[in-house]
Amino acid sequence: MLIAKVIGTTVATIKDEKLLGRKLLIVRQTDERGVPSGKPFVAIDSVDAGIGDLVLTAAGSSARQTTVTKDTPVDAVIMAVIDSLEVEGEMTFVKS
Amino acid sequence: MLIAKVIGTTVATIKDEKLLGRKLLIVRQTDERGVPSGKPFVAIDSVDAGIGDLVLTAAGSSARQTTVTKDTPVDAVIMAVIDSLEVEGEMTFVKS
Amino acid sequence: MLIAKVIGTTVATIKDEKLLGRKLLIVRQTDERGVPSGKPFVAIDSVDAGIGDLVLTAAGSSARQTTVTKDTPVDAVIMAVIDSLEVEGEMTFVKS
């Protein structure tokens, strides 16, 4: 899973019917301190994540293993909201 | 899913029979403002997208979860046309 | 799918039995003008492609959705031979 930060939202009226009612969040991968880098991508939210949250995203067929993404044409899902990260004895991120 | 811009079309007479009648669009990944970068790739269109549209693409086995791509040898599908993107309170893209 | 150019062939006597009789072509990803860049990779040919052809390749489990690759340990297949590419109103590639 990638550590990622939720930075925005996507509106799409024309879409696969299985996406109706799904929340399409824009995220960016971060390092272990929650600092984003690289290009944004879009993930389906399965855990009621919000803007600014640090989350875990699962990609590929694994993204279809939640109840909201089953048999859906999506390749990224937010499946956890991160409370804290600890690296080599140091708390590198704590949710505020 | 990747945010991508539709930039062109592909003509291929010789192809897997399951691709007959499918629209093969050339797309490039973009950032949250719709600015493309990186190499182009080809995705099957499942939502009647047009040249210039900003779209979402799903990759891998997820690309086969639409009615037009089921059991088809394709690894990328356009499954949504983006109306708008909002990042950190700013509208970074609005479809014209 | 990637736009790729067929640049060579692979001979392998010792291989998974499901690969017997399959054509293992060396390809390189190209841009929308057919100019290759990056490392070569090997794809199974399902459409009788030839050296020098510009083709489309599908990766991952999608590579197993053709009749010649079903249940086979291959992660890339050539599933179309490109006749032409058009980007933003310009023919960027035409098969000679």
Added chain:
Amino acid sequence: MLIAKVIGTTVATIKDEKLLGRKLLIVRQTDERGVPSGKPFVAIDSVDAGIGDLVLTAAGSSARQTTVTKDTPVDAVIMAVIDSLEVEGEMTFVKS
């Protein structure tokens, strides 16, 4: 599989229910000497790995082939703890 080093832990209260009780470890890919580089990612532990261990991680649908990850929305699993690595006749890593 990637050679990776376990560098930390993730705490996430809000997560997919199938992740309850699973250990979410932060890892970084390493070279053949166990030297990490690149961005960290998170993998489910299936072999009781510990901080500092050099491990193997499997990605994608392969990550769901262990008893602890079956049908779970995870795309990376630790499925082995490395004792030693030997490259071109030299022991490049030995677990201490």
Added chain:
Amino acid sequence: MLIAKVIGTTVATIKDEKLLGRKLLIVRQTDERGVPSGKPFVAIDSVDAGIGDLVLTAAGSSARQTTVTKDTPVDAVIMAVIDSLEVEGEMTFVKS
């Protein structure tokens, strides 16, 4: 598939039970001349490959399509030993 060179071996006592008896080889991707570059990764051997061999590796779910890797948590398999590579009329690699 990637063209890769077998450069070493991995010893792992603690591992998923389905990996018992499997050979975990360290490989590096190469170009069409067999020159390695990039980070090493680990692949299961299904064709009795040896150190120094140039091989083909298949990734992802395709890696589980051999008899030795079925239902196993592995994302890379060696499924062919390369005898020779020919690129644009030149033999770029011949097994010695």
